[in-house]
Amino acid sequence: MDYTSQAETVVTSDIMTPAVIIDTHTVQKNIDKLQGHCDQHGISLRPHIKTHKLPSMAQRQIKAGAIGITCQKIGEAETMADAGIKDILITYNIIGDEKLHRLAKLAQRCTLSVVADNAYVVDGLAKTFVRADHPLEVLIECDTGANRCGVQSAEEALGLARLIHNASGLTLGGLMTYPPMGDQVRVNNWLKQAKDLLIANGLPCPKISSGGTPNMWRSQEVSVATEHRSGTYIYNDRSLIQAGLCRIEDCALSVRATVISRPTDDRAIIDAGSKMLTSDLLGMEGFGLIKEAPDVKITSLSEEHGILDLSNSKWSPKVGDQIHIIPNHACVVSNMVNHVYLVNDNHIEKTVVSARGLVT
Numbered sequence: 001m002d003y004t005s006q007a008e009t010v011v012t013s014d015i016m017t018p019a020v021i022i023d024t025h026t027v028q029k030n031i032d033k034l035q036g037h038c039d040q041h042g043i044s045l046r047p048h049i050k051t052h053k054l055p056s057m058a059q060r061q062i063k064a065g066a067i068g069i070t071c072q073k074i075g076e077a078e079t080m081a082d083a084g085i086k087d088i089l090i091t092y093n094i095i096g097d098e099k100l101h102r103l104a105k106l107a108q109r110c111t112l113s114v115v116a117d118n119a120y121v122v123d124g125l126a127k128t129f130v131r132a133d134h135p136l137e138v139l140i141e142c143d144t145g146a147n148r149c150g151v152q153s154a155e156e157a158l159g160l161a162r163l164i165h166n167a168s169g170l171t172l173g174g175l176m177t178y179p180p181m182g183d184q185v186r187v188n189n190w191l192k193q194a195k196d197l198l199i200a201n202g203l204p205c206p207k208i209s210s211g212g213t214p215n216m217w218r219s220q221e222v223s224v225a226t227e228h229r230s231g232t233y234i235y236n237d238r239s240l241i242q243a244g245l246c247r248i249e250d251c252a253l254s255v256r257a258t259v260i261s262r263p264t265d266d267r268a269i270i271d272a273g274s275k276m277l278t279s280d281l282l283g284m285e286g287f288g289l290i291k292e293a294p295d296v297k298i299t300s301l302s303e304e305h306g307i308l309d310l311s312n313s314k315w316s317p318k319v320g321d322q323i324h325i326i327p328n329h330a331c332v333v334s335n336m337v338n339h340v341y342l343v344n345d346n347h348i349e350k351t352v353v354s355a356r357g358l359v360t
């Protein structure tokens, strides 16, 4: 598919609110900064595209030096393969005949790897790929403390590694984890113990994939890892400002909204509600950071209305004023809209978010 045909040049007055605006200078700075960090420490970077869902952004990341991309869902991976992305890791247990069939077709047009954390998943993959031209690479997902998916011990990893290694359509890629924030030493010890056990039992463990934006500047502390997967770093968001991991000016994505009502002196209503900003609080108060008035809280949302509390602020926007909001969580906002606007100094491009809504 030609993704350039899904982009059109527009002028600022064409942008109807609410709209997602992406500052491409800041995007490039964020990409280059993390790529530089990974290069400096000899870690391969495999960005997660769930944050942007845009082939053009994945291509920027690869051009800067990323070895490939991470996707969570087959639909995302299919879209990225359509755009010519060659190396894709899907970090999700794939279950069900239809999805396995799609996976087999996808594997014919890119270098594909997947993860598994249980025998049921390995069995489905093994049956699907038994007669494939190339074996499918499978990494074992490990729960190193984030309490999501993943085998619970090195011994459990060994059991699954044997199953993968002995399946004729599969090849054992190594280990993968989505780590908890902060505890790099524990994550490293966990993975090292599992790797050592695999090797002591004559099994290969060529790759160890860790990740996360909160951990990215300390990715080298998981010294056993060969690659790092970050997603949110490309845009950043309010949750990362709150965690002290970036500044307002590092946030590339904002929601442009219009003040549509001033029912009282201390209340303003904007045209962005939960269908734009989403209900994600990520432990914070309020539904985003207003760049024009950081002291003003977006106290509540209905689907298409955002309610601003002006009682503690001198700022008094008028009906018709436009504001820009850094959302609490950028990745979910990307999934809410058909188009985003890519903006730099003198150019605005309206682009289709081609992988939005692809959750299977």
Ligand SMILES: Cc1ncc(COP(=O)(O)O)c(C=O)c1O
Pocket: 048, 070, 091, 177, 178, 211, 212, 213, 214, 229, 230, 231, 232, 233
């Ligand atoms: C498996 C996996 N890898 C990488 C990432 C990227 O993490 P972040 O959003 O912290 O950059 C995620 C995020 O959910 C993930 O689930």
